[in-house]
Amino acid sequence: MASIWFWLVAALLTMYVVLDGFDLGAGAIYPFVGKSDGERRAVLKSIGPVWDANEVWLLTAGGSLVLAFPKLYASSFSGFYLPLMAVLWLLILRAVALEFRNHLNDVVWRPFWDVVFWGASLVLTIFLGAALGNVVRGVPLDTNGYFFSPLWTNFTTQGERIGILDWFTVTVGVTSMLALVHHGALWVALKTTGPVNERAKKAAAWTWPFLLAAVALVTVLTFHIQSHVPRRLAAQPLGYVFPLLALGGLAVSLWMRRRGRELYAFLGSVTFLAGMLLSVSFGLYPMVLPATNGAAASLTVSNAMGPEHGMRVAFFWWIPGMVLVTAYTAFIYQNMRGKVDVEGEGY
Amino acid sequence: MDQALFYHRFHFAFTASYHYLFPQLTMGLGLLIVLLQWTGLRTGDARYDRAALFWGRVFGLSFVMGVVTGIPMEFQFGTNWARFSEATGGVIGQTLAMEGVFAFFLESSFLALFLFGRKKLGPKAHFGAAVAVWVGSWISGYFIVATNAFMQHPVGYTMDAQGHMALSSLPALLTNPWLVWQYIHTMSGAVITGSFTVAAVGAYYLLRDDSLGEIDPGSRSDYGRLFLRVGVPVGLIASVIMAFPTGDRQAAHVAEYQPPTFAAMEGLFETGEPAGLVLIGQPDMGRLHLDNPLEVPAALSFLTYHRWSARVQGLTSFPEEDWPDNVPLLYYAYHIMVGLGTIFIAVLALSAFMLWRRRLSRAKPALWLIMLLAPFPFIANTMGWMTAELGRQPWNVWGVLRTAEGTSNTVSAGNALFSLLGFMGMYLVLGILFLFLAQREIAHGPVPDVSHGVGHEEV
Numbered sequence: 134m135a136s137i138w139f140w141l142v143a144a145l146l147t148m149y150v151v152l153d154g155f156d157l158g159a160g161a162i163y164p165f166v167g168k169s170d171g172e173r174r175a176v177l178k179s180i181g182p183v184w185d186a187n188e189v190w191l192l193t194a195g196g197s198l199v200l201a202f203p204k205l206y207a208s209s210f211s212g213f214y215l216p217l218m219a220v221l222w223l224l225i226l227r228a229v230a231l232e233f234r235n236h237l238n239d240v241v242w243r244p245f246w247d248v249v250f251w252g253a254s255l256v257l258t259i260f261l262g263a264a265l266g267n268v269v270r271g272v273p274l275d276t277n278g279y280f281f282s283p284l285w286t287n288f289t290t291q292g293e294r295i296g297i298l299d300w301f302t303v304t305v306g307v308t309s310m311l312a313l314v315h316h317g318a319l320w321v322a323l324k325t326t327g328p329v330n331e332r333a334k335k336a337a338a339w340t341w342p343f344l345l346a347a348v349a350l351v352t353v354l355t356f357h358i359q360s361h362v363p364r365r366l367a368a369q370p371l372g373y374v375f376p377l378l379a380l381g382g383l384a385v386s387l388w389m390r391r392r393g394r395e396l397y398a399f400l401g402s403v404t405f406l407a408g409m410l411l412s413v414s415f416g417l418y419p420m421v422l423p424a425t426n427g428a429a430a431s432l433t434v435s436n437a438m439g440p441e442h443g444m445r446v447a448f449f450w451w452i453p454g455m456v457l458v459t460a461y462t463a464f465i466y467q468n469m470r471g472k473v474d475v476e477g478e479g480y
Numbered sequence: 481m482d483q484a485l486f487y488h489r490f491h492f493a494f495t496a497s498y499h500y501l502f503p504q505l506t507m508g509l510g511l512l513i514v515l516l517q518w519t520g521l522r523t524g525d526a527r528y529d530r531a532a533l534f535w536g537r538v539f540g541l542s543f544v545m546g547v548v549t550g551i552p553m554e555f556q557f558g559t560n561w562a563r564f565s566e567a568t569g570g571v572i573g574q575t576l577a578m579e580g581v582f583a584f585f586l587e588s589s590f591l592a593l594f595l596f597g598r599k600k601l602g603p604k605a606h607f608g609a610a611v612a613v614w615v616g617s618w619i620s621g622y623f624i625v626a627t628n629a630f631m632q633h634p635v636g637y638t639m640d641a642q643g644h645m646a647l648s649s650l651p652a653l654l655t656n657p658w659l660v661w662q663y664i665h666t667m668s669g670a671v672i673t674g675s676f677t678v679a680a681v682g683a684y685y686l687l688r689d690d691s692l693g694e695i696d697p698g699s700r701s702d703y704g705r706l707f708l709r710v711g712v713p714v715g716l717i718a719s720v721i722m723a724f725p726t727g728d729r730q731a732a733h734v735a736e737y738q739p740p741t742f743a744a745m746e747g748l749f750e751t752g753e754p755a756g757l758v759l760i761g762q763p764d765m766g767r768l769h770l771d772n773p774l775e776v777p778a779a780l781s782f783l784t785y786h787r788w789s790a791r792v793q794g795l796t797s798f799p800e801e802d803w804p805d806n807v808p809l810l811y812y813a814y815h816i817m818v819g820l821g822t823i824f825i826a827v828l829a830l831s832a833f834m835l836w837r838r839r840l841s842r843a844k845p846a847l848w849l850i851m852l853l854a855p856f857p858f859i860a861n862t863m864g865w866m867t868a869e870l871g872r873q874p875w876n877v878w879g880v881l882r883t884a885e886g887t888s889n890t891v892s893a894g895n896a897l898f899s900l901l902g903f904m905g906m907y908l909v910l911g912i913l914f915l916f917l918a919q920r921e922i923a924h925g926p927v928p929d930v931s932h933g934v935g936h937e938e939v
């Protein structure tokens with residue numbers, strides 16, 4: 134049961150990154166691809182109807198985490214207290230900027246929210262990656278399975294003073310920024326026409342080589358920092374399908390973009406992100422929060438799991454519920470397919 | 481109280497109280513928008529449609545605020561209440577995850593269709609989107625109230641030796657006897673907020689345009705009259721439900737399952753046989769009695785047990801460690817809620833009578849009263865939650881887990897204060913922005929404005 138829930142939560146988080154990833158990425162390049170007010174509105178319109186639903190994947194992942202791994206939820210949320218508060222403030226600012234901007238047509242109001250929206254989106258793309266980096270690297274867990282991470286550290290990844298930001302987690306953060314900028318640019322290209330479309334494609338073209346280099350670097354670093362990952366891949370070589378999937382997706386996104394197939398280029402990026410996250414999940418399993426102070430202290434699927442009966446019961450409503458959600462999410466995207474029309478209703 | 485405990489509690493109390501200001505408005509308006517659109521569809525009267533779209537815009541603003549202040553709520557169970565989450569996650573994880581799966585997705589997916597899909601969808605499908613948003617918000621309310629009901633009156637669980645709770649019956653958790661009345665009571669409270677807001681804006685339009693004589697069809701005053709016609713009756717029905725049966729039943733549950741809370745709420749220090757109902761008075765915790773009490777003899781016995789001579793236990797008959805830790809605040813919160821509830825019923829009944837006699841839209845004093853009462857449903861709802869949550873003390877989960885044992889051990893008082901101050905500053909700014917933008921919508925009103933050029937929705 135606990136393993137099934139591990140993969141369900143991993144799937145929710147993957148969906149979150151794939152979906153909210155494109156609107157975060159679009160925010161991170163927003164003032165550069167949209168120069169005039171009309172162009173900026175086109176970018177906002179491409180994400181306006183869906184950003185909230187995209188964020189709900191994160192909330193549902195959180196709720197499902199409480200249900201299946203209450204210990205992990207309690208330990209990681211209290212341990213990463215300060216960065217999570219920062220994430221909350223950024224999420225608030227970003228959402229408010231996005232929703233309030235177009236309420237007033239004013240030369241002081243709109244540029245202000247533009248900067249807020251861009252800044253919050255950009256920093257979030259880095260933070261999400263750094264968060265992942267922290268989970269991969271691990272934290273010093275006490276005997277009760279708790280910890281508290283300081284924000285600023287001496288940037289090393291070993292010893293007592295391990296914190297949120299070190300050279301490894303910052304590298305993962307930058308990689309994540311590149312990945313989401315690339316992802317968001319392909320989304321904007323898909324949804325827009327004219328100069329915005331061209332600038333977005335250019336942004337994607339520019340980021341691609343850096344992204345490839347960053348992914349290679351992060352992979353090497355991960356093998357070095359978290360020895361569990363190479364061991365697990367050696368024991369179960371089937372796991373190589375996930376990184377291969379990611380590489381394939383990255384290649385497809387380049388190839389299709391060059392051929393002007395915007396939708397397939399975006400789907401290539403979706404595959405890339407999904408492949409990356411599933412690789413990490415696979416590489417860590419059965420650990421859910423590794424300990425840096427000896428593997429024995431790590432939180433794993435079995436010592437962090439919640440009561441069995443509840444997980445089994447939840448299965449019966451979770452699956453039909455998520456099928457329903459997927460169905461109407463598909464309906465919404467179907468309804469808004471095609472290029473955005475700046476003159477029409479909304480945003 | 482230990483500092484960290486104090487800040488964690490203040491943190492949750494502040495963010496929850498602030499958050500709830502917005503969902504109560506969206507849940508109430510959600511219902512009213514559906515009613516307006518339904519009337520529009522049935523009668524073919526375009527004014528109802530315009531009114532629905534207008535309130536949809538206000539709804540949209542309030543919804544954003546609900547979302548951005550709601551996300552921190554979901555996080556805080558882990559960040560500030562880690563030991564509580566670890567102990568109860570096996571149970572409340574069910575309702576928290578269900579809220580995401582069954583409610584948040586529904587609301588957030590259909591909201592954009594509702595707000596911007598009018599032309600594309602056509603009136604029928606657009607009505608469907610409005611219903612989806614409304615139902616989503618009420619399902620959300622159900623699951624979160626179910627979570628709270630479990631904390632007030634835990635059911636359907638087992639506990640192991642380490643104090644970890646596990647779900648034993650999902651149906652029991654979802655049909656918690658505490659939950660049934662609590663849910664109807666909270667939803668009615670939201671409807672009061674929604675309908676008072678609608679009626680108050682209607683009253684404002686009538687007062688502002690001073691058209692106490694003739695009203696042109698389609699003018700702003702005409703919409704004002706329409707808002708009153710919808711807001712007043714719906715508000716009256718909800719206010720009556722608030723007091724009876726739901727408020728009465730909730731009080732009965734508190735008396736049965738949380739007797740020290742009941743005594744503190746009522747300001748009853750000494751056991752009474754019969755016990756009087758206190759209307760006004762100030763608790764003195766030093767001498768454990770009520771100053772300047774104004775009492776209806778034996779009324780409390782009757783209201784609680786339906787017998788004039790029934791015995792009601794006073795606070796002093798319980799061990800002090802089981803008393804709620806802020807008795808005066810609890811007592812005031814409860815009395816403000818009930819007092820306001822009584823005032824709402826009186827004002828709305830009078831207004832409904834005048835509406836029926838077709839006199840309300842010309843009665844200036846009544847219009848002023850309705851307009852000025854608009855903030856009070858928000859206050860009443862907040863006081864209701866203060867009653868519930870202060871009354872639950874000193875327990876996190878009643879009778880099972882003490883509040884002091886639920887906090888995050890690793891998060892110090894200083895860290896909690898840091899984020900609390902951050903939220904306070906941020907929420908102050910957000911509140912000002914919200915009021916500013918809502919005021920603009922209301923000042924603009926539902927009437928099409930040609931001078932705007934493109935028409936308001938497109939801007």
Ligand code: HDD
Nearest residue numbers: 662665666669723727730731818821860861864865868871
């Ligand atoms: C407009 C808002 C409003 C109004 C007018 C009232 N209430 Fe209320 N009340 C609420 C809004 C509310 C609430 C916010 O919805 C609460 C908080 C928790 C809950 O279940 O509902 C609540 C809780 C609540 C509780 C439970 C406290 C606990 O759980 O410990 C009782 C006993 C009452 N109410 C009783 C009443 C009575 C007798 C009223 C008479 C008119 C009344 N309420 C009016």
Ligand code: HEM
Nearest residue numbers: 489492493496497500624625627628862865869875876883
């Ligand atoms: C229905 C969902 C809710 C849940 C599950 C919930 C849960 C909690 C939790 C976990 C705490 C901290 C632990 C404690 O003090 O025992 C708390 C405290 C508090 N909550 Fe709620 N809450 C809910 C709704 C609300 C709302 C809507 C309000 C305000 C309008 C509110 C007001 C408070 C207050 C005032 C406290 C502080 C009590 C104190 O510590 O003295 N709650 N609640």
Ligand code: HEM
Nearest residue numbers: 502503506543546547550551553554584588617620621624
């Ligand atoms: C009586 C108490 C509460 C009720 C009735 C309630 C209801 C709602 C509703 C209807 C929404 C939708 C947004 C809106 O309409 O404004 C919402 C948003 C939200 N609430 Fe609450 N809430 C309560 C307290 C809490 C608490 C204690 C939590 C913490 C777990 C919470 C978490 C959230 C979250 C995460 C959102 C954002 C959802 C989204 O993105 O759509 N709420 N709440």
